[in-house]
Amino acid sequence: MTKFVKSNEAVVMGALYAGCDLYFGYPITPASEIAHGAAKWFPMLGRTFVQAECETASVNMMFGAAGAGRLCMTATSGPGFSLMQEGISYLAGAELPAVVVNVNRAGPGLGNVYPEQSDYTPAVKGGGHGSYQTFTLAPASAQEMFDLTMKAFEMSVKWRTPAVVFADGLQGQMMETVALPEKEMPRPDFSDWAAQGEPRTRGNLVKSIYLDAAQQERFNNHLQEKYARMAADAMGEPYLADDAELLVVAFGISGRIARTTVEELRREGVKAGAFRPITLNPFPREQLAAVAKGRRIMTIELDAGQFADDVRLNLAKAGLGTEAASVKMVHRMGGEVVSVDGAVKFAKEMV
Amino acid sequence: MATIEQKGMYKVFPRSGKNVSFTHYCPGCGHGIINKLIAEACAELGLQDRTIFVDPVGCGVFTYYYWDAAHISAAHGRASAAATGVCRARPDAVTIAYQGDGDLGAIGFNNAFQAASRGEKFGCIFVNNSLYGMTGGQMAPTTLDGETTTTTPFGRDPALTGHPLHVCEVFAQLQAPVYIARVSVADTRRIMQAKKAIRKVFEIQRDGKGYALLEILAPCPTNFKMDPLKAADFCMNEMEREFPLGVFRDEEAREPLAARPVPRASSCRDLFVEKDAVLPAVDDAAFAEKRFKFAGYGGQGILSLGLCVAEAARLERRHTLWFPSYGPEQRGGSANCSVVVSGTPIGSPTVEHPDVLVCMNQPAYERFAGDVKRGGTVIVDETVPVKTDPPDGVRLIRWPAIKMAEEFGVPKAANTMMLAALKKFKCTGLSDDNLEKSLVASFKKKPALGEKNRELLRLAEAREHS
Structure with missing residues (x-):
């Protein structure tokens, strides 16, 4: 089973096969085809597409949806990725799974819509506040845009940290053949920590705040130990x-x-x-x-x-x-x- | 000591770090009363299992210490955005966002406003105490004219900071919200009214009716620098003069809009897998990689011509890559695309030195002809003046694609005429059969046109060429 698709569209397909239920996004060139595909295909599968009012909203909508125990994603490019950094830090701080796709354009500032890889530092080193890490993958083909988007969800769930799919404006536009898997990934169960509006999750609390310095330090140590273990999936x-x-x-x-x-x-x-x-x-x-x-x-x-x-x-x-x-x-x-x-x-x- | 029943609240608050049963709110603070009313409404309506509270940053940040229900603690200003995510993710839940006037009125105003405009299915309880509480008593958008805060030490000056923001009145301009009201907790009578309004917010969510905004005026004795009674007086007199209590919208009886139906698929497989999907590429090191560039004006069918060659390559199970012009190449109103066909996985997608260049206009020829690889081919439309020769060892074919398409009465088929040249002069390394199949397949939605183009392709190919 193959399909000849634009890499940006392969991202949406990969997300759907991975069991992503919600897409929140604000359009930006050269990532917009991802929003276009999501706007069409998510509702066709009974899933949710929301066009947010800005990237800050997108990432915080993800915080809510992920906190409520669903897989969700957004896609953007440089300036939008900058706007999302605070929210990505919150996602990491609350140990929530979510996938952010950054189709890198040229910067700094408004730059232009042509390809660069210049968001390397925020995409790879955790661009927001605090000592956190994302699981960051760098696809190089339409097949990898599909596969690594799926992988991003898998890793984000496994490590409970946001995953970044770090692409660029050139490959976003390429069309190549993608081999599709037989099956979709099963939905993970987050009921032990997510706020799902059900009796069994009534006592759950999703937060990134530790008012006590000692507690905050313990949490940071926990995060750093977790990030060190992530190396096994390099x-x-x-x-x-x-x-x-x-x-x-x-x-x-x-x-x-x-x-x-x-x-x-x-x-x-x-x-x-x-x-x-x-x-x-x-x-x-x-x-x-x-x-x-x-x-x-x-x-x-x-x-x-x-x-x-x-x-x-x-x-x-x-x-x-x-x-x-x-x-x-x-x-x-x-x-x-x-x-x-x-x-x-x-x-x-x-x- | 007698215990007072705290409906909807935990009996003790270990999340605060201590096993205490008192809140962190200052004496006389409106939040304490509002917290109790919210917990009661949630419990009395039997909604604790279904409720997801979205907590703010500000004095309300620790409501998860108190309310016995699930909580998500959002970023400053983003409770309405987070609540959007929650209610979309869990449409059967009762989603309640709790926000203050710095959080909702300033940094998160647009998120709250846009959520209201979309008619998101959550209730937003908005506490207006006319300033930032937890951060240290700074000016909020709701600070009264002349009110002293830590960032308006000489009193708020409308000449510099404008006038107080009337959130309910602004939101009431939107069509989607079903309920918008302003109440107060400054005295017992007002508290009873506030309780009714809070219950209504929960009921609207319980019944899935839509968006509700409830603004609650609350005293902040600490930052007003008043004792609780004076603070309550300030809230009832000064604040209410600026922010009159009342119901700005009540359309609870209105039926919520049903989403319009969209075409549905049962699974990813159902949605994406094509019946006639071609098989994956196979590695064949003997096949010499070919790189193509197609260039002309937008509207000449350049991109589809490239796709047609790409599809023929896929039918032949070659590794195939197509991409439109990128970067600075895009400028100048021209359209171009590249195709790479290979027997092994394709490395660089960029075509620096095409084996085959197809030019439909003069700028394309002038821009790319010099890059063509030795042994390669340039096919250029006959209408293009060729002022410079291509590099040594490159074959130049001038081909009347545009003219033929016009003669055949199908001017749009100039790209098909170019495909005829690619086929006739054996430029692609792909079989004639697959080139034709691919051409027909490109008109999948208009099969008659596909057949017509196949016929034109053959006619053009049969044409004598000098």
Whole structure:
């Protein structure tokens, strides 16, 4: 069973297969197709679509719906994602599952509607207040927009923290074939903590407030221990990395450019390989370290180097300080995309 | 010591961190009375199991210590947005948002107003004590003219801060709410009226009637810097002069609007799986990857031409990617799209060096012809003046697509004429059969047009070309 769909639409399909019951959203280019698909398909399946008055409302509607024990989502792009940060912090603080899709456009400010990966820090490091983390996934194809949206719900439920699907304006518009699963995911049972308006949940309380400093610290320790355990679900994809002398590290759409770059470099006799993080938080540190040791490393990215810095940090934390110090970056910003020609040229100058 | 029955409240309040049975409210505060009235109404109507309270940030933040029902503690100002999520997620629940005048009147005004405008099925109990309580007695939108607060130390000056915000009167302009009223808890008579109004808010939710807003004027002795009696007097005199009590809307008897029916599907499978879905791609390293670029003016069918080639590739079980122009390429009123067809998973989606370039206009030719790969092909409409040659080793085909479509009396079929060229000159690496099938399939909703285009395709293909 396959379907040829726009990546943005694949997100909605993945959410529906994952058992998402409610969509709250405010339209913004280049994420709007997600709202369009949701507005059509959620009601057709008897589920709920609400067009919110702003992104602040969207995320707080999610807080209510998730607190009431239902799976819910929203999709937005940079400026809307900024507006949602407070709400995402509340979701994390109340340990609620919910999925936020950010189809990154160029910034800062109004920027433009073309692709960037420049929301890396808020999407990966928890962009709001307090010490919290989201489970952040970076799809690179329509199939992954579908699969990783489903995965986002699964992980968000498993870890009881909001999940972020971090895409970009280029891949949002791509059409590719998506293989659909046989079955939908079953609805999880949240009745032990959610406020569901039923006798069995009458005593439940959803909150992120701990007035007592000692209690708040205990809760923060609990969160940090939980986030540390999330590392077990980190995912990454090496490509031709075993014998590589040069490793190209990139995620999302840049990860695909890296793949073609590596193929081109190999044609030209350069032993290149690639590594693509599929989860950005947890970062696949061990998987990266396994293929990075002793290699020259370059990143491809559509930001100012936020991703390269994170690669350096993760290599250093994995004990690969030398490799960390050697990381070089080829990047574009403003909606321009790194060309394979450009990446190949950069790589050849490195080796 | 005699125990007083507290209907709807916990007997002791361990969530406060201590096993106490008194609230955190200051003596003479309206919240304490309102908390009791809400708990009583919820219990007396037998709704504790069904009720989900959405608690605010402000002095009402700890209502979850007291009311024996499920609670969700929202962000400052967002109780109405959160309550929207709650009542949409749990339509059978009784959803009650509790908000103060900073929370609802200032930071969360639009959320509350828009929820009311949508007719969300929750009750909003809005406590107006004319200032921010918990935060330290600052000016709220409801602060009276001349009233001294910590941020209006010389009294509120309408020249600088405007006049008090009349929430009920503003919300009464909306069509959807079924009940809007203002009451007070400043004396016994008023408390009895307030209790009736609170019960009504619960009943409206119990019966699924729609949105209800109840504003309650409440004294805040601490921040008024008055004793409780003087604070109650201030509430009854000064505040009521500005905010008259009354019912602004009561349409409880009105039947709620029924949602209009939409087409329904029984499952994701039912909704998404097509009967004639093509099989997934298979890896075939022997198939040489082909990258296409289609470019022209909007309306020339460029994007559909790309989709048609993509669909033919899918029929052949190739890895296939289509995407419209991105980034700065989009400028200039032109339309273009790229298609990648591969025997192995596709890397970069961007087509920097097409194997095949199809140009329907001059800007497209000038922009992309120079990028075509050695050994590649450029098909350009005959009407386009070719002022520069394509790079060495690139085949140039000038093809009368627009002219033929006009001759056939179907000017819109110029893209089909281009497909004929792609087929005739074997540019795609895809079978003739699948190209035709894909063309016909692209007119799925108008089968007659599909057949017509197949006929035109064959006619065009048969045309002599020099």
